[in-house]
Amino acid sequence: MRTGSWTARVALSIALVCAAMFAAWCQELPVADPAALGFSSERLARLGSSLESAVKAERISGAVVLVARHGKVAYFEAFGQQNHESGAPMRKDSIFRIYSMTKPIVSVAVMTLWEEGRFDLDDPIGKYLPEFSNMQIAGVQKDASGKPSVVLEPARRAPTIQQLLTHTGGLSYDTLPKSPDYPVRQMYVDAGIGNPEDTLAEMVAKIARLPLAYQPGTVWEYSRSVDVLARLVEVVSGQPIDRFLALRIFVPLGMKDTGFWVPKDKLDRLAEGFADDRMIDVTKPPKLMSGNYGLVSTAEDYFRFEQMLINGGTLNGVRILGPRTMAYMTSDQIGAIRGPFYGPGPGYGFGLGFAVRLTVGQAPYAGTVGDYGWQGTAGTIFWVDPKEDLTAILMVQRVGSFVHNSQLTRALVYQALN
Numbered sequence: 001m002r003t004g005s006w007t008a009r010v011a012l013s014i015a016l017v018c019a020a021m022f023a024a025w026c027q028e029l030p031v032a033d034p035a036a037l038g039f040s041s042e043r044l045a046r047l048g049s050s051l052e053s054a055v056k057a058e059r060i061s062g063a064v065v066l067v068a069r070h071g072k073v074a075y076f077e078a079f080g081q082q083n084h085e086s087g088a089p090m091r092k093d094s095i096f097r098i099y100s101m102t103k104p105i106v107s108v109a110v111m112t113l114w115e116e117g118r119f120d121l122d123d124p125i126g127k128y129l130p131e132f133s134n135m136q137i138a139g140v141q142k143d144a145s146g147k148p149s150v151v152l153e154p155a156r157r158a159p160t161i162q163q164l165l166t167h168t169g170g171l172s173y174d175t176l177p178k179s180p181d182y183p184v185r186q187m188y189v190d191a192g193i194g195n196p197e198d199t200l201a202e203m204v205a206k207i208a209r210l211p212l213a214y215q216p217g218t219v220w221e222y223s224r225s226v227d228v229l230a231r232l233v234e235v236v237s238g239q240p241i242d243r244f245l246a247l248r249i250f251v252p253l254g255m256k257d258t259g260f261w262v263p264k265d266k267l268d269r270l271a272e273g274f275a276d277d278r279m280i281d282v283t284k285p286p287k288l289m290s291g292n293y294g295l296v297s298t299a300e301d302y303f304r305f306e307q308m309l310i311n312g313g314t315l316n317g318v319r320i321l322g323p324r325t326m327a328y329m330t331s332d333q334i335g336a337i338r339g340p341f342y343g344p345g346p347g348y349g350f351g352l353g354f355a356v357r358l359t360v361g362q363a364p365y366a367g368t369v370g371d372y373g374w375q376g377t378a379g380t381i382f383w384v385d386p387k388e389d390l391t392a393i394l395m396v397q398r399v400g401s402f403v404h405n406s407q408l409t410r411a412l413v414y415q416a417l418n
Helices: 002-025 041-056 099-115 161-165 183-190 200-209 225-237 241-253 264-269 299-310 323-329 402-414
Strands: 062-069 072-080 136-142 148-154 348-350 355-357 372-375 381-385 390-395
Touching: 041 062, 041 072, 041 402, 062 299, 099 161, 099 225, 099 241, 099 299, 099 323, 099 372, 136 183, 161 225, 200 225, 225 241, 241 299, 299 381, 299 390, 372 402, 381 402, 390 402
Parallel strands: none
Antiparallel strands: 062 072, 062 390, 136 148, 348 355, 355 372, 372 381, 381 390
16 A cells, blocks of 8 residues: 555656656747837847857857846847857757856755755764774974974864855865865865766765865865765655756756756767867766766756746746745855955855855946856856846856856846846
8 A cells, every 4th residue: 555655656756757848948048129128229239249259250169148137138139159060050049068157056956955954054064984994184384494294183064055155165176276284175186076987975085084274264266066966865855967957957947958967869968078178978877976077958948947046936826935034045155254265256246156246346247146156167158136136147158258257247247128
């Protein structure tokens, strides 16, 4: 009787997911005249002219940009080439490696489990991943000649889930600039953190065997913390991270082209960079499904995710998170905490997975207090502006271009508002 009841529940769950998937995927993007949404069409066209110039100068191979306001698309265009070598033109539905724009999605996944009461945010991560118990801190001590050496001391407390969400848990990253003053960064490299032949569980276990770079809660350092959080999702939910994201976020929102790899029947839509852009292989299922940088997506798919965020956690009748949870996630969580490599930049704090604007000034581009977003190392960017009820996405495949892309795109979007 119990088995039959369980089977019936599973069958019902699958049926509901399939129904949600069909309904979501059939939703067309809502489009409106830019003027009706408060944009100058003439000034908004500057965004396209700028991207066309970048393509012509071969600063980028191609791009897709989508700007929306009040839930409706004001501007959605593709420029240049999807593949510079083959000459295939860029398409609006081209698929991009979004790298660190994976992090906000995984952060949302974490918070869906928090909303179910599966853990407290101030729980130590070691409560769920015991390998993170009894951590040490790697400090630097210099002798009389100035020669540095690594010294270890016990962590005063274990990193919490909240600190991992804010990059203040003391973890580091193998891609940050190396320096004798920050030895853990080199330790990550030496340990092979990020090896694509490791599983997520294996990589996280390696991270746990290394010391922390700082006492938890004292320094903001861009880190592998979202990989640890992705593993937390697996352990708490009992599902692989790809399946959890698909069932709880991608399918309900209609994000039909988002995942950890591109199926064979969609490879003709995969955007590539230039020959010197060394990017992850997404043409087959990966062994390492990184919560830090592993996902691919399209402009339309990520727009659906953004619109869910700005709607307070819901889209087309499907609720992913509660509105108060969204408000909490997109508020500053770190106060005065900063670090030697502070990624959000001037004028921004950090929430649970997003950089959050604290003031109109200071940042080198326009914006509104409370806007939030992030970017990916291959040039993709997104942000959400609740005050202006605006969302924007730029998809590019050019490693190292995200700083320029972010500043230019924001400037050209905001100057187009009436």
